[in-house]
Amino acid sequence: MGVKADPTIPSQFGLDQNSRGASVLQSNGISISGGSTVTAPGVSAPGVFTPQPGTPTSKVYLGQSYQGSTLTKNYKSFDEANLLPTTWSQKELRDFVNKGILYKAQGFSADMGMPEIIQAWGNLVDASQLLSKSGTDWSPNDVLESYNQKPGAFGTVKDQSGDWLLDARTGDRIKYIGPRSKTTTESRVDLSSPEDVRAITTQTLTQVLGRAPTAEELAKYRTAMGAYEQAHPGVATTTTTLNDKGEEVSSNTTTSGGVDDAARQSLITEQAKKGPEYGKFQSATTYFNAMMQMMGG
DSSP: OOOOOOTTGGGGOOOOOOOHHHHHHHHHHHHTTTTTTTSTOOOOBTBBBBOOSTTSSSEEEEEEEEEEEEEEEEEHHHHOOOOGGGGGHHHHHHHHHHHHHHHTTTTTTOOHHHHHHHHHHHHHHHHHHHHHSSSSOOHHHHHTTTTOOOOTTEOOOOOOOSSSEEETTTTTTEEOOSSSEEEEEEEOOOOOOOOHHHHHHHHHHHHHHHHHHHHHHHHHHHHHHHHHHHHSEEEEEEEEOOTTSSOOOEEEEEEOOOOOHHHHHHHHHHHHTTTTHHHHHHHHHHHHHHHHHHOOO
């Protein structure tokens, strides 16, 4: 009797394949009778094909995944691992077959049905157990990746940031694949010290009022200058270039904004111009300068 197609599996896997599916199962020593009853070495329940493992009670390594920020190794029992294809979505099934075809892995073809998918996956599970006896964990996907000839792609996963390729089994960093340049900005407020405020205020008021500041004026200008500096921070922009090891090879920093002494003097001058002393001092200075010119002339 033929194998009935499973409507939950995409049609591209060719499950309407009575003769082919039966011949594949028969070639593996499996006979089908009485609807979906399967009898074969390794079949423990009607309709369930379980490839014989080398070590039936062992755990199968299935790769690593992040649990929060921790990279954790995942394992399942041999039976659970072999039945994983029956839990996959249609996309996962397609991706598995397409990857095997792309890598030219043995046993993969465009007309695979579920029996062939289970057999191909079971072969990878068996191989992963055998290879893991060397002391290094191999997952079925690692075995499939061994057919991939792309440089640097063998048995690798990306880290959480996506900036590094990690060894899929050890978690060691292999290659930096993140951005080759990174830009960071830092905002900084440069507040004047009491001594700086006194020096700038004395110099400025001597020029515009003809006298040194009082203690009250020093306190007022210090408050005004601090508020102005807080509102106009300096911004440092740093661009860093990285190599394929994630190492910094060059760095360039530019600064903008901030407050210089000319701006501080301008602030004090504008404040001083609002008082009555400024006009009187400027008039007296103008008159004095004119008189000196006349005397000199």
